Amino acid sequence: MNELKHLKHLSAVKSNTGIKFLTPAVSPGNHCPMRIASVIVEDIKGLSSLLVGMQEYTTHSRLFSPNPEGKHGELHWLYVLDAQEVVFGCRNSLMGALRKMDKAGAKAILMIVTCVPELIGEDIEGIVHEIQPELSAQVTFVLLGQFKNISYPPGSWKTMEALGVLMKAKKTEPARINILGRSPEEKHIPMPSLLPELVKRSFALRYLAPGASLTDFQSAPDAALNLVVCPFMQPLAVKMEREFSVPYIALHTLYDVKRIHRTYEGIAKHFGFSWDNAFEEERQEALTLQNQAKERLDGLRYVFCLRIDIPIPMAIYLARLGMEPLLLHLEEYYPEDRSYAKELVSMGYNPWICRMVNAEADLLVLEKLAPDLCFGYLSDINKNIPCVLDMFDFYGQVGYGRTSNLLRRILGVLDEVHLRERGNKHGPASI
Structure with missing residues (x-):
């Protein structure tokens, strides 16, 4: 074609x-990644932010983040570049802004850097490296120029990955598991059956996502395992494995029933326990639907x-x-x-x-x-x-529940097509 x-x-x-x-x-076009990053930061208790860009970016950000202060004393400030800084850079003034945020009580600061600072080649990493020894607040940054990030997902996954900079190595807690990609109080997404089964076996689950706190993220390297349940969190899991030796298992990419079974068994083996057929009914249901799907798809x-x-x-x-x-x-x-x-x-x-x-x-x-x-x-x-x-x-x-729900939806569409084709072939049913 x-x-x-x-x-x-x-x-x-x-x-x-x-x-x-x-x-x-x-x-x-789609949402600018800057917008997603700004919204995420507001949902992490204790984390402050400094958005760096031209006036149109900062004005736009105030439409969905109208308050310069968070519910728990966080600071969400804006740094507007003037015409001279667009030409000659903003290094000294940007460091001055970070000093002011530190003095005002920010515990940790995420700089959200938009298009123009990247376009003029401002060395954000160098600025952070130079200013960090002066500050009590930890500083990290995310580069979100839309000319490099066409759509909104980088506003999520790059922001989450940047929070890894705020972490420090800790002694491993053998019964601690991080759940990456689910907030502590997420009601609109069904709870995967795996998680309450882990709680039954006396594991402490820490949920890391927007809705968690800065302290949760800073404490995360003490976990014995990271379980990833959404794509926005896998880059952070990779970073934590590389820098803190916290192993991770990506659950959000698994659909095949055998692969889910092997993964669940791997979790049990990692900690030295047995599931005792806790998921057998779910597994059999998913396997039956998967066999039906193979025949029809x-x-x-x-x-x-x-x-x-x-x-x-x-x-x-x-x-x-x-x-x-x-x-x-x-x-x-x-x-x-x-x-x-x-x-x-x-x-x-x-x-x-x-x-x-x-x-x-x-x-x-x-x-x-x-x-x-x-x-x-x-x-x-x-x-x-x-x-x-x-x-x-x-x-x-x-897990198995998602696979079953997906297959039921696919098979349901095929049933609708079959009924429609039968109707077209035989004409309308008589009443």
């Missing part, structure tokens, strides 16, 4: 810059659209069910996606990779591809492309 000539296949994509827009139509071709949080690992699972990926929308190419991409390509699949931002124009291309199924969000339900919608419903869920 000529419409896909400008795109790269998965094997040729190595970073975000390799992902092209599916269609050239004009789009207002084998040979079907599909595309990924918007709002799928971990596309490549999910594509690997669908490939194991016999499905062929034609085109994948990737909102973000995470650091760990290189290894996942190699696995999918080694299975004999090398789909086109793109970003979809123009619903009407993109839909015309998808219709030409004529996939059997579409996963994700389509702005206009298209009868020619059966769609498995609301894939963000699975965000933050892990």
Whole structure:
């Protein structure tokens, strides 16, 4: 298809810059990562922030972060570059701002650096290195120039990774487990069955995500294990393993029933206990649905659209069910996606990779591809492309329950297609 000539296949994509827009139509774009970072910081008790950028950035930030002070004495200040600083840099004045925040009582400061400081080559790392010995507050930073970060996910995962700088090595607590990617009081996402089972076995769970506290993050290296339940937290887990020797297990990328079983058994072996068939009913249910899916999905071709949080690992699972990926929308190419991409390509699949931002124009291309199924969000339900919608419903869920819910949704769409085709073939049912 000529419409896909400008795109790269998965094997040729190595970073975000390799992902092209599916269609050239004009789009207002996505949320700036700066916005996501600012919102996250406000939700971490005890963490202050300094947003550095031009007036339009700082003004925009006050629309969703209107208060310069947090609920618990945090400081959320703005540093506006003037015309001279755009040319000659802001090193001295920026260090002065950090001194003022330190004197005002900030415990730890995250600098959120936007486009212009990066464009002029301001050495933020050098500034932090020079000023840190003078301050009581720890300082870390995240570079979020949108010319390098096309969409919003870096505002989450890079901010979380930057918090690793605030951690210090601690003595390991043998019964302590960090849950990376779930807040302490998260009601809208079902609790994975794994977590209460760990509590039953006397493990202390510390939840690290927006909603946790600065103290929680600073204490995190005392854990015996990190369990990752969302993609935004895996880079932090990698950093903690490298710098503090805290091992991690990524749960959010697991769908295959055997892989989930092996992973759960690995957790039990790591700590020296047995699950005593705690998950057997869940496992059998997921295995039954997976066997049904293999029979019905084998040979079907599909595309990924918007709002799928971990596309490549999910594509690997669908490939194991016999499905062929034609085109994948990737909102973000995470650091760990290189290894996942190699696995999918080694299975004999090398789909086109793109970003979809123009619903009407993109839909015309998808219709030409004529996939059997579409996963994700389509702005206009298209009868020619059966769609498995609301894939963000699975965000933050892990284990057998998520696999079962996903497969039920897919099989439900196939049932709807089957009924529709029967209706078209035999005409309307008589009353």
